[in-house]
Amino acid sequence: MTIEVRDLSTHFRLSAGTIKAVDGVSLSVRRGQILGLVGESGSGKTVTGFSIMRLVESPGFIAGGNILFQGTDLARISEEEMRRLRGNRIAMIFQDPMMTLNPVLRIDTQMVETIRAHEKTSREEALRRARDALGMVGIPSPEERLKAYPHQFSGGMRQRVAIAIAFLHKPDLIIADEPTTALDVTIQGQILAEVQKLTSKFGTSLIWISHDLSVVAALADEIAVMYAGRLVEQGKVGEVLDHPLHPYTKGLIDSVPNRNRRGAALNQIKGMTPSLADLPEGCSFRTRCPREAEICKQVPLTREWLHDHTARCHRPYHPTEDFT
């Protein structure tokens, strides 16, 4: 197991009250596996990723839980120990490549500093490795491009640079936060293929955050569905997408445009994403749920309904036992 998150809670203490952006999330990724973390906007995917990196900033804080990375609990180690892991054993790729590189520093500076933050190497050696890394992610004439500034690259190329930086130390885990969302479709495919190739080459575990089910379906081994700060369903990608247990997961799947049903109205999940500040009691999805019942006013627990397939729901689809 590369990473095992147990019961993670990350809260934001605001003047209006405390917001539970991540509320008791447990997930794990095996070596070389890809976990797709999906959910609608504001469900807490990014905060989960930043919590694992220990990069949540005030007023946010990790309120509880364990983040076991190769046996070490990241929630307990010192800031300096954490810094030595960041960018080294655990790397992150951000959503918007136009914003992730520092506009006033050359690419070589931004790559070399990453190498030298974790290893004692000469500048020449670091430059050589930076160049190789750029070549590896498919950037043409990397030697020259090293001397360029970020604004001289297109969005797709910048994301490749960010990916090259993430892979500099061949990390054990990469958290990719919607790295293709800001790019156009053809580039998305290329970036996807690039990341897939590199993770399998280095045996890197990957947490791929996305709200695009089709991307996750193509890429991930496992999927975790997040709703209002909680994981509502988790399992093998094929299994979950073919036999969703949670009504929210089913709603997500049904709202993906499908060319076999061209012209048919898309099934939207009814209602709006509730604000985290006033979630309904019990199951937070119940006010939008087609299967809501009296029991849903109690908080459902995560339960393994099928083999390796869990859901946090009182009344899932695919009942394996009787409901009355």
Add this chain to the structure above:
Amino acid sequence: MVSYLLRRLPQAALTMLVMSVVVFVGVFAIGNPVDILISPQATATERDNAIRALGLDLPIWQQYWSFLVNLFQGDVGRSFVFNVSALHLIMERLPATLELALASTLLGLVIGMPFGLYAGLAPNSRVSTSIMAGSILGFSLPSFWVGIVMIMLFSVHLGWLPSGGRGDTVYWLGARWSFLTTDGLAHMAMPVLNLALFQISMVIRLTRAGVREVILSDYVKFARAKGLTETRIILVHVLKNILIPVITVVGLNLGTVIAFAVVTETIFSWPGMGKLIIDSINVLDRPVIVAYLMLMVLMFVVINLLVDLAYMVLDPRVRLESR
């Protein structure tokens, strides 16, 4: 870069030309120097001769024309009072003012940036609130009042620092400078601090605002995610981005500092251009006033140009567009 400068040059020349008209007309409006320069006992003939000698009998547009023609020959006219070249008078005083202005700007950066950085990084600490409150004082206290309080405290009461003058000077690069001797530095201390107060406050606020903005940016988050030390993030990633607005504003402000050193120079009897111009206005010494104002315009034009160039060096995005 060269083509950029060539493009800017006609623009600068036009600015100068327009300003010369404004300055010339403006100075005419202040009053007639003849009334002050010529003694009331003078006879009518003496008076007429004097007026003709100074060229004041010609209509204003003719005076302007001859002023312009002389200007192109590098002659801005002679002081009515001292009967020497006005430019020479001003240039003699320029180093004193320059020294004051540059030292106070430097002080503004050296003190303002660290304080602003701290206030930006720990915005809620008590020290930061004090820094920001102090910067408001620096903005709002009138500099003549601060100057007088400083003299009362450090010269009259404590007797630590001299209250006026330049002290010992050293000849270097064709001018006399105070900052090269200890006595000169002692004389500079109060006027420089007095002039720097506003700039320190300004730099603190600019730096703090910059830090607050940059620290939230994705690229700083990404730098953290790369495992860089906090020191490197602040000194390289944050500071390099903040330097752009700070240098721009401080640079543009330099002209204002030079032009408005008048108050400080008057309080501390600092023999700079500011003091000269006040004296010249009192006796309506037109050529000196005009030459001084034209020099100020030129200085603003040059500073603007230099700031643009600095901007190009600091910001790679601008650098490329203008190639």
